[in-house]
Amino acid sequence: MFERVLIANRGEIACRVIRTCRRLGIRTIAVYSEADRDAQHVRQADEAWPIGGPRPADSYLRIDAILDAARKSGAQAIHPGYGFLSENTAFSRACKEAGIVFIGPDPESIEAMGSKAAAKHLMAKHAVPLVPGYDGDNQDNAFLAGQAHTIGYPLIIKPSAGGGGKGMQVVRSDAEFPEALATAQRVAQAAFGDASMLLERYIEQPRHIEFQVFGDRHGHVIHLGERECSAQRRYQKVLEETPSPFLTPERRKAMGEAAVAAARAVNYVGAGTVEFIVGPAGDFHFMEMNTRLQVEHPVTELTHGIDLVEWQLRVADGEPLPLTQEHVASAGHAIEVRLYAEDPEQNFLPGSGKLQALRLPAPSRHVRLDGGVVAGDTVTIFYDPMIAKLIVWDEDRPRALARLRQALAECEIEGPKSNIAFLERLARHPAVVEGRIDTGYLDRHLDEFVSGHAAPDERTLFAAATAALLADEAGVRADPADPHSPWASADAWRIGHPGKRIVALARGDGRFEVEAHGHAGRYRLRHGETGCEVDGARLDGDVLHARFDGEALRLPVRADARRVLLHDADDHRWRFERAAAYAWEAKDAAGGNQVVAPMPGRIVLVKARPGDAVEQGQELLVMEAMKMELALKAPRAGTIESVNATQGEFVEADTVLVRFAS
Template sequence: MFKKILVANRGEIACRVMRTARSLGIATVAVHSEADANARHVRMADEAVLIGPAPARESYLVAERILEAARRSGAEAIHPGYGFLSENEEFAEACERAGIVFIGPPASAIRAMGSKSAAKALMERAGVPLTPGYHGEDQDPGLLAREAARIGYPVLIKASAGGGGKGMRRVDDPADFAAALQSCKREALGAFGDERVLVEKYVLRPRHIEIQVFGDTHGQCVYLFERDCSVQRRHQKVLEEAPAPGMTAERRAAMGRAAVEAARAVGYVGAGTVEFIAHQDGSFYFMEMNTRLQVEHPVTEMITGLDLVEWQLRVAAGEALPLRQEQMELRGHAIEARVYAEDPERGFLPSTGRLLHLQPPEQGEHVRVDTGVEQGDEITPHYDPMIAKLIVWGADRAQALGRMRRALAEYRVVGVSNNVDFLARLVDTPSFAGADLDTGLIEREQARLFPEQAPPPDELWLLAALAELAGPAARRGTAQADARPSTSAGAAAQQADASGAGSPWAAADAWRLNGRGMRRLALRHGEQTREITAQADGDAWLLRLDGSAAPPVPSRAESDAGGELRARLGERHLHAAVLAAGERRHVFLDGRCTVLSVVDPLHAGGDAQHQEHSLRAPMPGKVVAVSVRAGDEVEKGAPLLVLEAMKMEHTISAPRKGVVAVLHYAVGDQVPDGAELLEFDAEDETGAQ
């Protein structure tokens, strides 16, 4: 076994590899960019080496810097994780030339399967059924358009060298093909350094099912059952589960044998995934092979009880696979949800910022969280915005689904927009709960996933108010408990400190000499503002919401430093959490998060972000395309420019019909969050500007 390995990645996969390596007594070396100098994977490692600036193309994608870090640190092997250089055959060859073990398949296997086009040609010769499409080397845009017409719309354009939904677009109309092709090529070049694409028939209502395979240097190759990864948005997986619902033993064996044969055809060694598009009737087409460990590998680990990273390390060290095919056992059901810093309400735009509060659910035998960040860390615009992977296990799918619901209800994230509430709605949809799965599930369930926002219930406003009232008292009590004086002199000194916890000037309990004090709070949610008045009544409060007594009896609450709130509203006892971030109050109640804002009665300003005649950047990024010039007349929805952030492209469209007045940025410019991109003169209802 190795004494020291270098992990050529970041985030949760780097932390995952380091955790397994540590359990085997292997020392670890982290590499990091300037942006990741204090990242969690750096803090976990035994050593860390700076390899360049924040952009991945100047750090994590520079093979020579990673190899130099391995040489300097004395690492015997390099684990590439997934993404970045994990499927780069030139990097695997460079490791071999340097005498460093690449913990992955041989370069020849990566070359054969790393190109989707080459892999499909190989599978075609082997007689594996393929999705109709064009997988050739000729990348002339005119030829690709003609091939799309031959295949028949809708078609799917896909980057030949990548995955993860990057460089991928569904096209339904021939008029949209050229623009989609350009976008795919740009995205593929930025993410994988290769702009080549293939074009395939888009299968309606397909399921995405993949088989985990593993090979060793002793000629053994096995499959570790399947995963269903059908629930996707923008061709990127959101939920994964194993085993696939409705999979028969016969079909599982057939797909497993096909996957093993595909791996054997290229002399595969290590962990890999053979992906299939499956029809609702169970028939399937080979789609691609990912020559690396997948993001969703934990669900396979949960149903097999195996550590796939440990298998990778042992196989790379020359050991034989620990188990034969007939020894593999499938037990129970596992589901994984990807927790992202993104805003589902705004087209899943990535979100950046500091994780002011991060509280995952309690982990144990049935609940697991793989993450590369901790509270206080920052989500930057340079990399994938994943916060964590949440994985649950149950004896059957129903139990796993129940545990996922509860775990999501306990997940609390403050500081960045996130998809936790969206995931909670997603696992509750009839389609997912009933295992009616296909890659269009999210689009099909739009009404349930993005319902009209109902106003917050009265108790939520009151809980937020009680948290404001209880917070200072709770902090004061903690301070007194932590610094209780043992002498009268100490007590006198504490009382003399007007800024200390024992000072009466620090009290916020509305006490008055000649009667009851009154507190007034104003809170806002969207366009709705409500006022809460609170009158002290012993250790409780008499509350009124917009002038009405609510509830009719005194209310009380206890709040701790972590925001946990146990409150009594009338006869109801509620458990919630209220977390402050500036003027915002994030109220977690019944498994959902609602954001209220504290209204400053002295503030008379308006919303500085609201400007009818400008368009602002929804996130920091780089301008990669501009479709208009100053003076151009455009229709509502027309593309204006394209921003690239976190390896994905986002098109900024015209909000209404109008004229582009001024462009503030050009192709190649870096744009900060909220920057005014252009000035836009919109027409009113009568057509006047």
């Protein structure tokens, strides 16, 4: 086995590889950018080497810098993780030429699957089912438009060199095709340096099911079952699980055999994933092959009782696979979701900043956490804003979903906004619970998963106010020398006055004031014209017990002087900020006179010019930040006074990009 392995990646996957290496007694070498000098993967590795600036192009994508660190550190092998250089043919070949083992497939295999068009040609030769489409070399726009018309609509435009859904466009008519093609080409050129496109018939309401394959250098190729990845938003996976609730044993067998055939077609060695589009009737079609470890690999590990990273290391060192196909067995059901620093209420705008607090459930045989940050770390603007992967396992799917809901309820992130509430709604939604979700369901029904500006009901407000009152009272400690002193009470008592407190709670742009009389768990509360008698209230750890007008409730809650986090009787998550009990003025929601950059990023398109008359919501600029494009729109109708940005320019957060005439 290798003695020294360099990990050419960062964050969660680097930490994940380090754990397995440490268990196997392998010394780990990390690499890091200027932005990651204090990152967890740097702290956890046995040693770490700097490789450049904060942007990926200046560090984690620099083959020369990574190989230089490998040579200087004496690394015998390099694990690429996923993303960055993990599917880069030139990197795999450069490692081979340098005499360093690339823990992954041979460069020829990566190259064969790196182009979607070439991969489809290869799959056709090996009888792997394909979707009708065009994947030729003629990339003339007019020719592509003609091919689209011949294939028929709806169809999907895909960057040939792409992955992760970047640049993909669904088109439903000849009229839509030119603009969609231009968008796909622009994104593909920026992301992959290649604007070549392929066209495929778009299967309505498809499922996305992938098979984990593994090959060794002794001619063995097996699959380790499937992962259902149909819960997606804009082609990005949101929830992954195994086994698929859709597949029958017959379908699973046929798809597994096709996946193995696809891997054999490129003499595959190591961990890979063959992805299929599956129609509502069960028909399946090859989509692509990922020649690397997948983000969602832990669900396969939990159901099969294996460590895929250990398999990668052993196979790269020349060992045969530890199992044959007939000995592959799975047990139970596993589900994975990803906790992101993003704001679902603002179109999932990625976030950045310091993690003031990060509370996650305790790991157990049912709950696994794969993360790359801890409380106090910073989510930077330069990389994917994933905070952690939460993976649960239980004996069957209903129990696994229950585990997931409980685990999510125990999560709390302070600092950047997060998608936890969105994931909780997802885990409870009937389409997910009943296993009938398709890849476009979330985009078609997003309002069912995002709360928007929904106001809390009175009972929720009273529960939050009760938790706040109890937290305030617990924060006041009596003097042991005078335990009955009135100055040690937090009940608002004063001479000649019954004692009234105002609990002010803020949520978004809304403010809610609850009048409170009483103390020590007995309160009379009022919000507007509605009152409530609270009795027997107490905080027991992170649980509120209380009777509201005689109805006893047990509610998960966390409360302090800054916020109240509450799950109501329907298990909906509510977060309130504690506000001062004095006059307050709501923010002006009528729009503004300027458009500012929501975060640091690069301007990729400027659509507005001084003097233009625009409508509210009209797209003015497109910027790229945190691996995604953001459309910046007009906050109101009006005339553009000035545009302070140019295409290709890098701008800081809060930079004024467009001003409106008064």
